[in-house]
Amino acid sequence: MSSQTRLHGTELVDCARANAKQGIETAAYQCVYGDDLNTFAQELRKACEEMNLQAKELTDLIIDQDMMLNLGEGEIVAPDSDSQL
Template sequence: MAAPTPLHGNELIDCAKANAKDGIEAAATLCGYSGDIVTFERELHSAAQHMGIKLEGFQDLVKTTEVPQPIGIDVIPETETVL
C-alpha cells in the first residue's frame, strides 16, 4: 500500500529498502512520491546523509537487501540409519 504522503527520514529509508527489489519507480510510488523519481532520490540521499548512511544511489539499497545464498551442499541420509 502506498504511503498517503511522501515519507522522510528513517521511514523513507525503511520503505525504500523494503521495496528496492521492485525497482525505483515502484519504491518511489510506495514511499509516497507518486513516481517523482528525482524528488524521491533527493529525499532518499538527504535521509541517508542525516542518518550517517553512505548511499551512492538507489542500487545500493538493492545490494543490501539481497539474501545471501548458502554455500555448500546438504547431506541427507537415505534412511535414519544409513548416511
C-alpha cells in the same frame, strides 16, 4: 494517493530499502512519491546523509544479508531455543 503523506527520514529509507529490488519506480510509488522520481531521489539522499548511510544509488540500500537470503546461499546457525547457546 493524495491523502497520504510522503515519507521522510528513517521511514523513507526503510521503505525504499524494502522496495529497492523492484526498482526506483516501485520504491518511489510505495514511499508515496508517485512518479516524482527526482524528488524521491533527493529526499532519499538527504535521509541517508542524516543517517550517515553511504548510499549513492537505491541498490546500495540492499544489504548483504538480504542478498544472501535471495541467493539461498549460506547456512543459518542458531541455537535450538533461547536457553541453549
